[in-house]
Amino acid sequence: MSSNRPPRLGIVGLGNIGHHHATRLVEQDADLVGGVDIAEPARERFEAEFGVTAYDDATDLYDVADAVIVTTPNRFHEEYAVSALDAGLDVLLEKPLAHSLESAERIVAAAKESEGFCMVGFNNRFSNPVEIIKHAQREDRFGDVNHIEANYVRRRGVPGRGSWFTNKEVAGGGSLIDIGVHAIDLALYFLDFPELAEVTGTTRSQFGGRDDYAFVEMWGNDTGPEGFNVDDSASAFIRCANGTTISLEVAWAANRPTNDEFFIRGTEAGAHFDRASQDLTFYGTGTGGANHLTDTDIDTRTTDTHQAEQAMFVDAVRAGEAPGRNTIDEGLAVQRVIDAIYRSSESGNAVRLTDE
Amino acid sequence: MSSNRPPRLGIVGLGNIGHHHATRLVEQDADLVGGVDIAEPARERFEAEFGVTAYDDATDLYDVADAVIVTTPNRFHEEYAVSALDAGLDVLLEKPLAHSLESAERIVAAAKESEGFCMVGFNNRFSNPVEIIKHAQREDRFGDVNHIEANYVRRRGVPGRGSWFTNKEVAGGGSLIDIGVHAIDLALYFLDFPELAEVTGTTRSQFGGRDDYAFVEMWGNDTGPEGFNVDDSASAFIRCANGTTISLEVAWAANRPTNDEFFIRGTEAGAHFDRASQDLTFYGTGTGGANHLTDTDIDTRTTDTHQAEQAMFVDAVRAGEAPGRNTIDEGLAVQRVIDAIYRSSESGNAVRLTDE
Structure with missing residues (x-):
């Protein structure tokens, strides 16, 4: 219109x-x-x-x-x-x-x-910390951003077993496609969606299919392990054609603490933000006066993304x-990474994306 | 004798x-x-x-x-x-x-x-936390350990520029071969040195060669950027033939906080330890009484490793x-990973190790 x-x-x-x-x-x-x-x-x-x-x-x-x-x-x-x-x-x-x-x-x-x-x-791109980081990037505060550590790890957070989220035919996958998609999107967004070169990774299904899956909270009703046939964690390494890289950790369930941290690493400075808590810090250095390191904590507003x-x-x-932004081409790039991680996990090999 | x-x-x-x-x-x-x-x-x-x-x-x-x-x-x-x-x-x-x-x-x-x-x-294998984790593994407390997050990241810790550590001909490399070697060794030790399948990774040289390299401490004397021709960070993903994986972050310098954390993730429980602080925690779950999660903090003794x-x-x-343990074959396995990361970084491709 x-x-x-x-x-x-x-x-x-x-x-x-x-x-x-x-x-x-x-x-x-x-x-x-x-x-x-x-x-x-x-x-x-x-x-x-x-x-x-x-x-x-x-x-x-x-x-x-x-x-x-x-x-x-x-x-x-x-x-x-x-x-x-x-x-x-x-x-x-x-x-x-x-x-x-x-x-x-x-x-x-x-x-x-x-x-x-x-x-x-x-x-998630509409959260305050992300918009502040992107603004700082536009001001060239980080120099060349060339490595992202992207985590979206729940210690226990399998969605209602028996819901469509845990049904491969309907969801297309589990933790990777449900929440990993956010981590991959944010990482690529921080890198300005470069051309992808290679993806290697593993998905695992170790918790949702168990009778003894121990959880404190579930997102939906639990109908038991029969309703679960997808991955509940994924780890991957993504290499872009320009040499930038992404380390990815995703889980609905893992025997480690929850981890929603992103590290944006540039040649001049870096940023850390916690997707869940909204904590945001910039890490820089200086040689003025004397050599020093600068940690800048930034208070952010909680917004409805x-x-x-x-x-x-x-x-x-x-x-x-x-x-x-949030274009369909960006959505497709994210989907190609998800698909490549599933294929890499299946084959046990890295998947090349440049020549495909 | x-x-x-x-x-x-x-x-x-x-x-x-x-x-x-x-x-x-x-x-x-x-x-x-x-x-x-x-x-x-x-x-x-x-x-x-x-x-x-x-x-x-x-x-x-x-x-x-x-x-x-x-x-x-x-x-x-x-x-x-x-x-x-x-x-x-x-x-x-x-x-x-x-x-x-x-x-x-x-x-x-x-x-x-x-x-x-x-x-x-x-x-590093002789530290209390590592020996306690290995003991717990022998007691099968973790189930199948299938993913390790291994970090040895200094925010600023390039050794004396001009020392042999920063000279490629003498050291063979920089941060990866100097401190990354410990992270790789510990990760493979926690996995009982499985057969290696594939390594992909990147090394970077972004800080040590700069006139404006800002640092608070150096390990040796600084003779300036001319004495530096090696990597100062590395990120990699290691895949073993049995499907277990390792995520690796190494740096002498990076615009992020120091990170000496290891996460050992098993099907029944996990462990976290901080190599520098010796903090050690086991993460488990239980269904007895009621569903619950267990965090077990373990006080450890500081020993001279x-x-x-x-x-x-x-x-x-x-x-x-x-x-x-600490066998020469283990040392060779670690060296193969280091060599593969350097080669992968050079080529921009994952390196297969199974068929070599």
């Missing part, structure tokens, strides 16, 4: 994350005009709470909306993103782009053909132009 | 680490009978302090000793280790085995032909049998 009236937005997929988006969307300068879900109880809940129609056929929503937020399980991203794009709508697509690289590539192809655009829901992401999306829908 | 009299030991290389060994050796149940150095001032200092002869020709020492501790710069390990082994002496060889893989292989060949043995000076290493060496010399 490109007008001054508030864009008409719908939600496709009315589960937890769909609900999360809807509650924020009503705060945006946009009109929530409807939702889509194949499950009747989800539709009824949505209609009751938000006072708009919930359809079982997405085309009915497309007829009344300018744009949609797609929050279905991964396996259905392609179906709804492609049909919405084909209908000319703009799409905010929850991460990961898709459950598989092939499916992601089909979404990208549809976006290229469409009048609409597809923005990818990497909400999904809300900030939506605001960018709504602005872009109104302007009729895809935002310059 | 194999007798009840104290073994006669000599030191080859009378610099800092040679002196460090000599001061400890006089506490052992062994006789310090002499030293070797090509530099006259080093010999004079040694003779004055320890009251034994310091030779410039190693064969003169070999005539009066049962065993030697070789503490020369890396480039000369081969010369002295091989000549001592050829003379039938036992050798405690400071890490790394050699300045290059080829040189290391020649030492190994000499050891196989010799009546003596060659033990490698990986002293070089002294403990020497005690094992002296016992082995007396018994006439190589110790079952």
Whole structure:
């Protein structure tokens, strides 16, 4: 679109994350005009709470909306993103782009053909620490950033066993595609999405499939090990064509403490931030006066990253132009890394990406 | 040898680490009978302090000793280790085995032909936390240990620029071969030295060669950037044939805080220890009573690791049998990883080790 009236937005997929988006969307300068879900109880809940129609056929929503937020399980991203794009709508697509690289590539192809655009829901980029780091990078405070240590490790945090998150056919994978996707995206974002060269890594499934899986909290209901057939940890090393590298640690479960730390290492300075706590510190040096090291702790504001992401999306829908970040090409780059780690784990070999 | 009299030991290389060994050796149940150095001032200092002869020709020492501790710069390990082994002496060889893989292989060949043995000076293995972790492994407390995060990162700790440590021809490399060797050795030790499959990694030289290298402390005298032509950091991922993996971070200098942490991750429990602080914690879980997580902090004793290493060496010399650990084959495995990381960094590709 490109007008001054508030864009008409719908939600496709009315589960937890769909609900999360809807509650924020009503705060945006946009009109929530409807939702889509194949499950009747989800539709009824949505209609009751938000006072708009919930359809079982997405085309009915497309007829009344300018744009949609797609929050279905991964396996259905392609179906709804492609049909919405084909209908000319703009799409905010929850991460990961898709459950598989092939499916992601089909979404990208549809976006290229469409009048609409597809923005990818990497909400962590909208956190204060990340935006401050990116700003410092633009000011060339770090020099050449050439190595990132990226961690998204839960000691115990397998999502509800038996939910779609732990079902390979629906999710496309486990911890790596669910939360590793954020770590990979942030790392590539800090490196300005360079050309990828080589990925080596391992995924493991050691906890979720056990009768004796010990946990204090679960994200959903636990129906036991039978509902679990995906990875619950991943470790990898990513090498870019320009020589920059990423060390990656991901886990839903691991016998080590939770670790949400990122280290951004540059030739002039570095940054550390903790994704969960929002702690942010810059590490520099100086030779003025006398040789010294500088640790700069930065107080940051806690922001609602999904809300900030939506605001960018709504602005872009109104302007009729895809935002310059969270692009579908970036989503595809992240998906290629995920796919390469799964393939590398399967084969036991590093996977080359430059020549593919 | 194999007798009840104290073994006669000599030191080859009378610099800092040679002196460090000599001061400890006089506490052992062994006789310090002499030293070797090509530099006259080093010999004079040694003779004055320890009251034994310091030779410039190693064969003169070999005539009066049962065993030697070789503490020369890396480039000369081969010369002295091989000549001592050829003379039938036992050798405690400071890490790394050699300045290059080829040189290391020649030492190994000499050891196989010799009546003596060659033990490698990986002293970190003798620290309390490491011995406690290995004991817990033998009791099968961790289940299958399948991933190690190994860090030996100094924020600023380039050794004296202009010393042999920062001279590629003499040291064979920089941070990776100097301190990375400890991290690699400990990681492989925790994994019981499995067959290696693939190594990918990068070494960088970003700080030591700069005019504006900012540092608070240096290990030796600083003669400026001209004396520096080696790596000052390395990141790598090591994959073993049995699927276990190692993530490695090494630095003499990096814009991040110092990091000496090791995480040993098993299927039943894990361990964390900080090489510098000796902090040690075991991370487990339980389902008895109720689901729970257990963090077990372990107070450890600070021990002199070089002294403990020497005690094992002296016992082995007396018994006439190589110790079952710190073996030359282990030293060679570590050297193969170092060599592979350097090659991988050079080529930008992962290096296969299984089929070599």
